[in-house]
Amino acid sequence: MKIVVTVKLVPDTNADKRIDPASKRLVRTGVETVLNPFDEYAIEAALQLKDKAGEGTTVTVVTMAPESGKEVVRKALAMGCDDAVLLSDDGLAGSDVWGTAYALAAAIKKSGFDLVVCGTQSTDAITGELPGALAEFLGVPGLTYVRKVELNGTTLAAERETDNGYLKVSCPLPALISVTKSIGEARYPSLKGIMGAKKKTIAPLTLADLALDAPVGSVGAKTEVLALAQPPAREKGKVVHVADGAEGARAIVDFLKEKKLI
Amino acid sequence: MKDVIVYVEHDGGRPRRVSLESATKAKELAAALGGKTRAVVLGKDARAVGAEMLTYGVDVAHVAEDADVDAFAIDPQVDYLEAVAREAGPALIVVPYTMIGRDLGSRLGARLGAGMTADVTDLKVEGGRVACVSPKLGGLTITTCGYLTDYGIAAVRPNAFKASGGQAGGEVVELAKPAGKSYAMKVEDVVVEAAGEVGVEEASVVVSGGRGVGGPEPFKTILKDLADALGGAVGASRAAVDAGWVTHSHQVGQTGKTISPSLYIAVGISGAIQHKVGMRTAGTIVAINKDGSVPIGEFADLLVVGDLFQIVPELTNHIKSGAHHA
Numbered sequence: 001m002k003i004v005v006t007v008k009l010v011p012d013t014n015a016d017k018r019i020d021p022a023s024k025r026l027v028r029t030g031v032e033t034v035l036n037p038f039d040e041y042a043i044e045a046a047l048q049l050k051d052k053a054g055e056g057t058t059v060t061v062v063t064m065a066p067e068s069g070k071e072v073v074r075k076a077l078a079m080g081c082d083d084a085v086l087l088s089d090d091g092l093a094g095s096d097v098w099g100t101a102y103a104l105a106a107a108i109k110k111s112g113f114d115l116v117v118c119g120t121q122s123t124d125a126i127t128g129e130l131p132g133a134l135a136e137f138l139g140v141p142g143l144t145y146v147r148k149v150e151l152n153g154t155t156l157a158a159e160r161e162t163d164n165g166y167l168k169v170s171c172p173l174p175a176l177i178s179v180t181k182s183i184g185e186a187r188y189p190s191l192k193g194i195m196g197a198k199k200k201t202i203a204p205l206t207l208a209d210l211a212l213d214a215p216v217g218s219v220g221a222k223t224e225v226l227a228l229a230q231p232p233a234r235e236k237g238k239v240v241h242v243a244d245g246a247e248g249a250r251a252i253v254d255f256l257k258e259k260k261l262i
Numbered sequence: 263m264k265d266v267i268v269y270v271e272h273d274g275g276r277p278r279r280v281s282l283e284s285a286t287k288a289k290e291l292a293a294a295l296g297g298k299t300r301a302v303v304l305g306k307d308a309r310a311v312g313a314e315m316l317t318y319g320v321d322v323a324h325v326a327e328d329a330d331v332d333a334f335a336i337d338p339q340v341d342y343l344e345a346v347a348r349e350a351g352p353a354l355i356v357v358p359y360t361m362i363g364r365d366l367g368s369r370l371g372a373r374l375g376a377g378m379t380a381d382v383t384d385l386k387v388e389g390g391r392v393a394c395v396s397p398k399l400g401g402l403t404i405t406t407c408g409y410l411t412d413y414g415i416a417a418v419r420p421n422a423f424k425a426s427g428g429q430a431g432g433e434v435v436e437l438a439k440p441a442g443k444s445y446a447m448k449v450e451d452v453v454v455e456a457a458g459e460v461g462v463e464e465a466s467v468v469v470s471g472g473r474g475v476g477g478p479e480p481f482k483t484i485l486k487d488l489a490d491a492l493g494g495a496v497g498a499s500r501a502a503v504d505a506g507w508v509t510h511s512h513q514v515g516q517t518g519k520t521i522s523p524s525l526y527i528a529v530g531i532s533g534a535i536q537h538k539v540g541m542r543t544a545g546t547i548v549a550i551n552k553d554g555s556v557p558i559g560e561f562a563d564l565l566v567v568g569d570l571f572q573i574v575p576e577l578t579n580h581i582k583s584g585a586h587h588a
Contacts, residue, residue: 013516013535017399026399037517097378098371123516123539124399127380129417132368136340141447142369143335145361147510157450160335161361161511163461168451169335175447181503181517182510214375222377223414226393227406234542237563239554245572252548252573253580255564259546261525262492262581 001057001151004113005046006104006134007039007076009069010124017124024225025094026124033072038119040079040186045179046117047080047187049151058082062108064092064100070202077197078189084200085111089207094218097129102220104130105137106210113138115156116176120145131178141171147182263392263414264297265353267346269339270315271362275307280358280464282318282425284418287385288356289319294387297353300324302346302437304339305331309434316432318425326437334445336362340369341440347374352412354392356385359417360463367415376413381520383422383543392416400520400539420464421523455509460495462512467494467525468544470514471502472537474530474551474570478507484574485529491581494523499531515540529570533558550574 011017011031020027035043046059061076061084063069073084087107095103108116116138121128128144135142147166148159156175160167161182189197207216214220238255242248256262266288270281285301292299301315301323312323324346330338343366347353355370357363359381371378384395394407394416462468469489471481481496489496497514498507514521516536526544531537533549533556541547542561549562550570559565566573 013539017402019398019403019405024405097368097380098375101368101372125380126398126400126520127368127378127417128364129368129371129378129380132365133372133378136369136372141335141337142365143447144365161509162452163361163464163511164457164459165453165455167335167449168453169447169449171447180510181513185504222371222375222409222411223379223407224410225405226408229404229406231397231401231404234547234561236560237547237565239559239565239567241554242566242568242573245569245574245576248550248566248568248573249576249580251566252550252564252577255548256525256546259563261546 001053001114002112003046003049003057003059004108004111004116005039005042005059005061005076005081006116006118007042007061007063007073008036008122009033009063009065009072010036010122013123019228021228024228033069035072035075036119036122038121038123041179041181041183042117042119043076043079043081044186045149045183048184049149053151060085060111062104062111063087064104073202074197075189077200078193079187080193082200084202085205086202087205091207091217094221095216096221096223097127097133098222099216099220101130101133101137102214103210103212103216105134106212107205108138110210114173118176118178120178120180131176135176138176140174140176142176143169143171144178146177146179149177149179149183263352263354263409264295265300265350266292266295266297267300267302267350267353267355268320269343269355269357269363269366270301270303270311271358271360272303272307272311275310277311277314278358278464279425280360280418280420282427283420283423284356284358285315285318285320286426287423291354291385291387291392298322300346300350302343304328304342312434316434317427317429319429321432323432323434324437325434326439328439330445333449335447335449336365336369337445337447339366340373341443342437343370344373345437345440347413355413355415357415357417359419360461363417367417371415374413375411376415377409377411378415379407380417382416382418383522385416385418397543401542419522421466462495462497462514463519463521465495466523467492468497468514468521468523469494469527469529470497470499470531471529472499472531473501475502475507481508484571484578488527488574488578491578492525499537528558528562529574531558532556533561
């Protein structure tokens with residue numbers, strides 16, 4: 001059984017993020033890069049499946065990132081993934097959801113898979129659209145927002161979150177899932193894991209290796225940014241100290257009335 | 263792009279509000295593009311929901327009451343939506359920016375080679391082209407994007423547009439079942455834990471609880487009562503979800519949902535950056551906290567410093583009794 005986990009490298013949430021007005025892209029230089037927090041749950045889900053399945057099940061990390069992202073990928077290996085594929089190419093810069101999913105799908109197909117596990121979204125782009133597009137390009141069933149997953153032989157059984165509960169879904173492998181944090185808190189790399197990760201393989205891959213039929217990167221983009229604007233920052237509002245519940249409620253009711261919200 | 267196609271999410275025989283909002287916006291866009299407004303309604307109750315969509319200005323409601331739509335996850339819906347898109351020709355397809363909408367939009371986008379825009383808060387036609395406005399970086403930057411493709415897919419944020427009904431005309435048309443398809447992802451069971459509840463993404467009022475709430479109980483009692491009185495939903499901060507007080511589907515923030523209700527009431531939430539990025543674009547933010555120096559005070563429109571266990575029930579009574587009308 002081969003499980004592939006897709007991960008993205010994103011700017012740290014606490015970092016000062018901005019978009020370059022000239023390229024209209026997120027500035028990624030000079031900003032600390034981390035594993036997308038959602039993808040840590042994907043790694044956790046894959047490792048839980050591996051822990052249960054035991055011998056013969058491997059977890060491969062696949063990412064699209066600059067060469068400099070190698071050290072961040074190593075964290076996934078330190079958590080317990082077996083190896084990694086790092087798709088790096090200047091020609092990928094400026095890829096939108098479509099291009100990213102298309103190129104990643106090709107890399108995943110090349111590596112081979114029974115199950116692909118993704119995070120639900122990234123903390124930088126926050127489109128939440130990569131897993132669906134990836135499933136489509138891989139030509140496999142895709143189930144998103146999974147909160148619980150089991151493998152019974154070559155059948156996947158999962159629970160998908162809904163707004164008012166969940167769905168129980170099953171499908172044969174190969175398949176793709178995206179998981180939420182309900183899957184369980186992501187494990188920390190152990191010291192042994194960190195030491196071991198240094199010896200694990202991060203296989204480089206370029207666009208030339210993939211021989212894609214359609215263009216990706218900025219030339220293959222399906223959307224363009226027409227304008228960027230900075231909304232005014234939210235300002236500090238009123239602060240009211242109240243003595244009891246009645247006074248607090250009255251302050252809120254008056255405020256909501258003034259705002260015509262009630 | 264000429265026609266505008268709206269995918270309709272529905273529940274219990276009624277379209278969800280985001281779909282009504284989308285249809286109203288779609289009508290305006292289709293008029294500017296010189297095309298038709300189409301709605302796609304699938305699964306149980308599709309005919310009745312389709313008929314209701316006509317009153318929101320839809321020209322053609324494409325419906326299919328096909329049991330496969332409810333028996334299998336997502337794939338049958340993608341096939342139906344694709345069929346309508348191919349029939350319409352170059353079109354804008356509007357899906358809700360919800361769990362289902364993101365899935366459908368992204369699968370269809372990959373299939374059609376369409377440009378995809380997410381978390382769209384405004385749609386306009388400028389110089390004959392569709393322009394999509396979305397906040398990025400947690401609301402720090404507003405981008406306007408255009409499509410470079412025949413088909414465009416816009417995943418629109420609930421509460422971004424006004425819904426306007428009471429219109430006449432249009433027709434309901436039955437869709438043919440897509441040929442030669444087989445489906446593998448079987449829905450074994452649909453478990454409803456909170457019937458009739460609106461999700462935090464769709465609610466126009468969200469009452470969220472954080473660490474200061476102290477346990478699971480208030481989420482079911484005082485916060486729920488206030489949310490019900492305001493016709494809203496209950497949300498939560500990461501701390502509350504991580505403590506197991508409430509399920510992840512309620513979480514607002516970086517590893518939860520990004521929402522923009524017209525009113526957000528943060529109860530016992532300090533407002534760290536991870537929370538802020540999920541709700542910063544709400545219309546009005548009211549915070550209740552016992553600590554006057556919490557970060558949320560820096561960006562809330564009103565911070566009431568006091569005992570949430572006293573204030574929240576009292577506030578609910580006020581709202582329920584309509585005392586504010588006096």
